[in-house]
């Protein structure tokens with residue numbers, strides 16, 4: 001039974017200028033194992049077209065090509081890939097070795113598409129290279145070999161999967177006489193092993209070497225000549241299952257290719273690092289500055305206390321005063337634990353030893369103050385006590401501001417009497433504490449009320465300090481207070497707004513930094529696209545060896561994945577280093593880590609980097625996978 005039977009094979013090409021070119025015009029022929037068939041014919045006679053069809057690379061034909069009783073016409077693209085993997089070995093005139101792989105790796109490509117264990121794959125590849133006389137050059141690259149040596153590697157590669165048919169397209173076309181003889185001897189040996197060798201040739205020397213000569217002229221098989229009987233060895237075919245190259249093999253191949261193109265890949269990686277680094281740095285700084293503001297402002301204020309004032313209609317002092325009914329309303333709000341009256345003045349004067357200092361802020365002591373805001377002493381909860389800020393204390397005693405504790409200062413405060421006339425209240429108060437807040441002083445409500453009473457004035461609360469039971473309820477209470485037509489005052493109430501601005505700014509900057517990421521993505525697209533162009537031949541070779549479209553896609557995706565992973569993780573590492581540097585550099589004047597690179601940002605940055613590089617690989621890898629193997633192989 002013939003290993004390959006061809007019935008009524010016809011093939012026409014669609015011409016660009018219109019019309020059809022009939023190349024094969026009804027070929028009927030069959031080939032047996034152990035034959036070394038030479039296909040002779042004029043240039044343009046359709047030999048390569050014929051070979052591509054029997055190799056399962058071209059399925060646009062009419063008629064039938066039957067391999068071991070299986071009609072190629074009925075096979076899907078995947079089945080044709082498998083047919084090539086298991087049954088066809090290719091030898092080309094221009095060798096078509098993959099330049100960035102060693103000769104051992106070139107032979108291993110086909111074996112990686114089998115289920116042989118890795119060790120056996122290596123053993124087979126080495127044995128075959130030994131057989132073609134290259135056992136000493138396993139680690140050499142194709143450009144380190146002579147033409148004859150390259151063709152011997154190609155023969156070893158063609159034999160790797162122990163195929164039934166070896167297709168050799170002008171196998172000696174690029175070789176001198178001595179190398180030609182060597183290659184022909186090897187091909188004869190292969191036929192002796194019981195395989196079918198079909199060699200396309202113009203050379204009579206090649207034809208004379210074979211067992212049979214078939215002549216193709218103008219699309220017709222016009223002569224079929226037997227020179228010797230076919231070899232009758234029954235082949236002992238290796239038992240294996242073939243498979244796609246798969247992710248790991250394409251990943252390794254991609255790595256080797258990248259090592260080969262270190263320059264352009266290093267540039268992409270550098271671009272990507274800059275992108276990821278800047279995005280992460282902006283996010284870290286945004287978060288750090290936010291945290292710093294929280295720490296500085298909220299850290300000195302009680303987060304569960306809010307200051308409430310009336311909405312000011314005009315400058316009428318009586319209209320802003322908080323009275324008993326306001327206190328009741330506040331107390332009625334759910335989650336409010338405590339309401340206290342407070343008095344606010346934009347400035348007060350504190351005099352010590354004839355030195356009069358004006359503060360820029362005064363509020364009676366209340367629950368919104370935190371004890372940690374005190375740098376020394378205690379809160380001024382008692383009558384006729386005062387706390388002054390550290391900078392104030394320094395004005396009186398530069399060397400030892402804390403020594404002011406226990407001393408008496410004169411405290412002046414401007415207010416209005418019951419007839420709205422300005423009145424200056426004054427009293428000698430004992431300093432009981434020093435606080436951190438700048439240019440400020442505070443005394444208890446009782447103290448200020450008593451000073452007012454001394455002038456016949458009934459002190460009115462300018463604000464109420466409302467303390468909420470739990471931090472989680474602050475927002476709800478704030479909303480209720482606002483709904484009741486009061487307003488929230490104090491730095492604490494502005495915290496959200498400030499933080500929103502800082503966040504917005506950091507996102508904006510991160511977005512701008514993201515543009516450099518986009519540039520890296522464009523670089524990846526360009527490099528991969530150029531890669532598809534430059535690697536068209538390699539894609540053709542891999543397809544001829546039986547690699548599937550998915551394998552080709554995976555090859556380009558792997559490269560992008562490696563690039564993305566490298567630049568993203570290196571970018572994150574550089575960003576981490578930069579935040580450490582920034583925090584160390586700023587620690588001298590800010591006791592806070594101003595750059596916060598949290599794990600969430602790192603995960604975000606690395607994921608975005610990898611995603612961007614994978615998206616960039618979509619179009620080029622799709623283009624590579626769709627390349628027609630015949631066209632890809634014919635590229636010079």
Ligand SMILES: Nc1ncnc2c1ncn2[C@@H]1O[C@H](COP(=O)(O)OP(=O)(O)OP(=O)(O)O)[C@@H](O)[C@H]1O
Nearest residue numbers: 013014015021023042043044045046047048049050
């Ligand atoms: N893709 C194609 N589109 C149109 N015409 C084609 C295409 N490929 C080949 N041809 C034409 O088909 C004919 C047969 O080409 P083929 O390559 O099979 O010939 P050949 O016998 O192998 O030639 P050579 O010995 O010079 O390699 C030629 O005239 C060629 O120009």
